[in-house]
Amino acid sequence: MGPISPKQESEFVSDVEGLTKEFFLPVGIGGTEANFHYAAKLLNSGAEKIVVRSALIDKPMELAEFVGQFGRQAVVASLDLSYAPESKESLFVHFNKGRVLPAEEAFSFFDPSLFGELLIQSVTRDGSGQGLDLDLLQNPFLKTIRCPIILGGGMGKPLHLVEGLQQRRVSAVATSNLLAFFGNGLHEARRLGLSHGVDLSLGNFKENKLDCG
């Protein structure tokens, strides 16, 4: 998504204000071209963190200033990754405006001091329900990252959550499939995770609704 208008910014800030009035869980927001004044408004409206992608290579100075003010725990770096069609040896990183860079080149721009968490999403597996791409964790650059990693893209059944969280380097998994299309999927996934010894927040479940109040 490209830049949004001041009116859209104002409306969304208002939406965040409304959401966080009775929602007492951390909220991360991404999805538009980085505008750090807008990001600051979002954080001051109740969001905890912003999710950045192209800003990692396009706006490192502004991002550094933002981190200086809010701390790096307020920034989640998002990597959308895919393999070359012919080989899993070649990994690519997707940015805005259709830009795709070889992973080695993209990673050379990244400054790990500018983010507190790393969200890795498999473009190939996203929406497929075929499971998380655990091989992504073997990338040499990702192995050097010393911050929590969130793995996403491809979760289709509760077992996939368990498989992801059993990886030593993975602190969390990301899904919308389990929430959007499978009714009680998230609840079942948590139950399965706990039964497999995964360290999960217990949560309070009332009629398939997470109790946040």
Add this chain to the structure above:
Amino acid sequence: MKSVYVVDYGAGNVSSICKAIGYLGFQSMVVENGKQLTRAAPIILPGVGSFKSSVDQLMERGFAGVIPEVLGRPGFSLLGICLGLQVLFDFGTEGGSTRGLSLIGGRAVSLLAANDAVETSLHVGFSGVYFQKPGVLFSGVTTPEDFYFSHEYQVILDPVDDGSLVSYACFGKPFVASYERDNLFGVQFHPEKSRSQGLRVLRNFLDWEPKHS
């Protein structure tokens, strides 16, 4: 409706705190200068960002001198949240050694420096908090219960036994998750982002009445 001071010194998500306070049925009074702490009420000191810049702001806005003074008066109490807890200590090592408010003996040190059992420098996510006695903060809360943490630094008490009641969470090794002594309270986690159990901790603090001498 009982009123609560929320200190705005440019280093915290005041909005989130105020929303949680409002949800619990209390009136928040955002104060930007120490002179505004006039009548007896609970004080919440939030904190996100760096130790040094936070202490600088507390001094510039007149809180550094006033907070220790008002805590000696009947009817006042204080809850430091996350960095708000850390600045209550003698020193912080973030960005060099910086003097804190010295309301609690000890220092704030980086998680990596204090703990060779972890690979990541940022502790973010829900972790169980363990206590032997619930004290004021955890009245009605089971142990362990999960709370939301987002920090790179932890506090270390010196002396270890200063008559306070502490709880612990684990990030490789145990670290102090909460502190309470007389009318001074602090939590390393974010109760305003820790669902119903976090709101319970917040309510316990807000409901507590200091003993009048």
